[in-house]
Structures are given as structure tokens and as C-alpha cells.
Amino acid sequence: MYNNLIENLTEFIQTLENPEKKYHYFPVLSGATFRGNKVELGFSCYAMKCYFMLNQWEKLDLEIKENWVDYINSFQSKNKKFPQSSYIDNVVLNDYETFNLKKGFKNFIKFSVNSMGIKSYELEKQKLDKTIVAETKQAISTLYMVGKKNRIPYLDFPKEEGEIINYLNKFDWSRPWNAGAQFASLCVFVSTQLNENERIRAINYLEKYINNKVDQESGLYFENNLPNSVESINGAMKVLTGFEWLESKIHYPEKIIDYCLNQEPNNEGCDLVDIVYVLNRCGKQTDYKKSEIIDYLNLVEKMVMKHYIKGDGGFSYFIEKSQTHYYGVKISNGLPRADIHGTTLLIWALSLIDDFRTDGQSVFNKIKA
Numbered sequence: 001m002y003n004n005l006i007e008n009l010t011e012f013i014q015t016l017e018n019p020e021k022k023y024h025y026f027p028v029l030s031g032a033t034f035r036g037n038k039v040e041l042g043f044s045c046y047a048m049k050c051y052f053m054l055n056q057w058e059k060l061d062l063e064i065k066e067n068w069v070d071y072i073n074s075f076q077s078k079n080k081k082f083p084q085s086s087y088i089d090n091v092v093l094n095d096y097e098t099f100n101l102k103k104g105f106k107n108f109i110k111f112s113v114n115s116m117g118i119k120s121y122e123l124e125k126q127k128l129d130k131t132i133v134a135e136t137k138q139a140i141s142t143l144y145m146v147g148k149k150n151r152i153p154y155l156d157f158p159k160e161e162g163e164i165i166n167y168l169n170k171f172d173w174s175r176p177w178n179a180g181a182q183f184a185s186l187c188v189f190v191s192t193q194l195n196e197n198e199r200i201r202a203i204n205y206l207e208k209y210i211n212n213k214v215d216q217e218s219g220l221y222f223e224n225n226l227p228n229s230v231e232s233i234n235g236a237m238k239v240l241t242g243f244e245w246l247e248s249k250i251h252y253p254e255k256i257i258d259y260c261l262n263q264e265p266n267n268e269g270c271d272l273v274d275i276v277y278v279l280n281r282c283g284k285q286t287d288y289k290k291s292e293i294i295d296y297l298n299l300v301e302k303m304v305m306k307h308y309i310k311g312d313g314g315f316s317y318f319i320e321k322s323q324t325h326y327y328g329v330k331i332s333n334g335l336p337r338a339d340i341h342g343t344t345l346l347i348w349a350l351s352l353i354d355d356f357r358t359d360g361q362s363v364f365n366k367i368k369a
Helices: 003-015 041-053 062-073 090-097 101-115 124-145 161-168 176-193 196-211 229-246 253-261 269-285 290-305 340-357
Strands: none
Touching (some): 062 124, 161 176, 176 229, 253 269, 269 340, 290 340
């Protein structure tokens, strides 16, 4: 069913590789910005994930695999502004640190409003800190996917109960998409960077913390009022990716299934893969409404294929429009072309759909977020 598609997707990823710099991938075939063509770390991780999901990783020569792993590990930094041994792409870092009048004015207004206690806005430094954590999490999880590790241990993250509580409480759990992402990052670091005793203890702290965020009526993870469906589902997806690394059970999978099946899928790359991931994981923990889940996933599959750009052989993040930004960096002009992030996400979505329909006998390789 997917044979021709897998071949086309593989060729698309190959065409994105910079002919002058191995393991560096462009975001799109055309319409990239100057900075978009300079971003390296994230797009190389996306390409490696695509190779792995499409069963192409094992076909590469050992030397190519080892050199690619070394390339990703070359981004580990000693920059003292950030947690030690973080993975940092200097193009992304410089984009945040480059001053412009509009950005500076907006940040000043937000700081002033925060100081008056009127509202709490996220400042540029906070966005940058989250971006570095997200890039580090992605690099480490990508390396572990192919059976490799980060070269230098990454240990500058909360491990003790009080530290974990204080760290996760800094985020607004009425907006669980962001807060859940920070929880998920901690789960990856705890699962991959600690010794067995430290890991068991930290997992217990993380599970204890998230127990207080689960809504017993919907099964979702948030505080205060139930957020909108996109925020709720994408937030649950982040929490559940953390659970996958911790090997923790989902609290109320049947309730989450009911909630998801009652929602209209949103037709953007992240939103499509997130609802598919949530249904896949919940549906694997229970036999509840298996046939309804499959029917829903079949519908989502058709939506995924609307993102396929036949002339490129890949997927666009938006329908007939490539992704324009990567962590705040403008990477493309949004032409009707396939892009590396949309392709990565929607291959993942198809792999999860196929995995659920075939009861684990998918033609794709599975990955962890």
C-alpha cells in the first residue's frame, strides 16, 4: 500500500541534503530564507528520523551512520548561558539574540505588563531557554532512536522532587501544550541520562507530579477549565510521549479516546500527528472502541494525504504551504512546496495509523518523540 510513497519520500529527503555539506538538510526545495538554509541541527534530526521510519537507516553504510551521529553530537555546547552540554544550533541562537527594534519594543511591553502583575507574558529569554531544551531533547531522543547516545552526559536538569515541582510549576498548566512539552523533555532526560537508582527515584517524582494534573472527567492533563480541543489534545500528546519514555500507564485511556473521537481533526502537521499519537497510545492500552478508532484514523489518513505535494514527493506542514518558522526563526516563504518538518510529522502520523491498523505489523519503523 505504501511502497511507492516510501520510495518517493526517501528520494525527497535525499534531495534536501546540502550537496556541499553532508548531513545538513535544507527545510524546502525552494522558497527557503537565508537563515532557513543555515539551520542545521533540527533538520538533520528530522532527516535521520525519516530515514529510520522509512526503513532506510539500516541500509546506510556503517561509516555514514557513525559520521551522522558524530555530526549531531558536534552541536553539544559549553555555552555557560544554558544548561551544560545542551545541543545548540548557533543560527537559531543568533536569531533570538539579534536585536531588532520591533522585537525589543514588544519584549519591553511584555516585561512592563508582567511587572505590574496585569498578565504573565513569555519573554524572549524564556522562549530561547525552552528552545534550547527542546533542541537538546530532540537530539538525544533521535540518537537513542538509532541505538546511540549523546557524547557528553547531559545532567543539568531537575532530578529531585522539590526541583521537579518548582520547575514544572513555572509553566501554565491551563495551557498544557507548552507545559506538557516541558514535562516530556524531563521524562526523556530522566530516562536516558541517569543511573538506575536515580532514574527510578525521578520517575516516581514525575508520576507523582502528573497525577495532580489529570482531569478525572475527560482523562486529559491540565489545570482549571478544560482548554480548547487543540490545546487539550496536543497537551495530552506531550504528556503521553513522556509516559512512553517512563513506561508509565495512561490514567484514563477510555475517556481520552471518547474525547478525541468527538473532535474534528485540525488540518495542520502537528495537530494531525498529535491526535493520531494519542489515539494510538490510548488504543494500545485498552480494547475500548477499537473499530471506531480505526475508522477515525482512516479519516485522518485521508487528511494527511492532502498535504502530499506530488511534484516534490513529500508533505507540506500546511495544505499546499510549507512551514514558515522553526522555533521563531523564519525558514521559508510558505510556498506550495513540501518541507522537511511537515514530511517528518506526517510520515510519523502514517506510521502510527499503520501500526494501529496492523496490530504492530507496520511497514514503517516506530519512533519515540
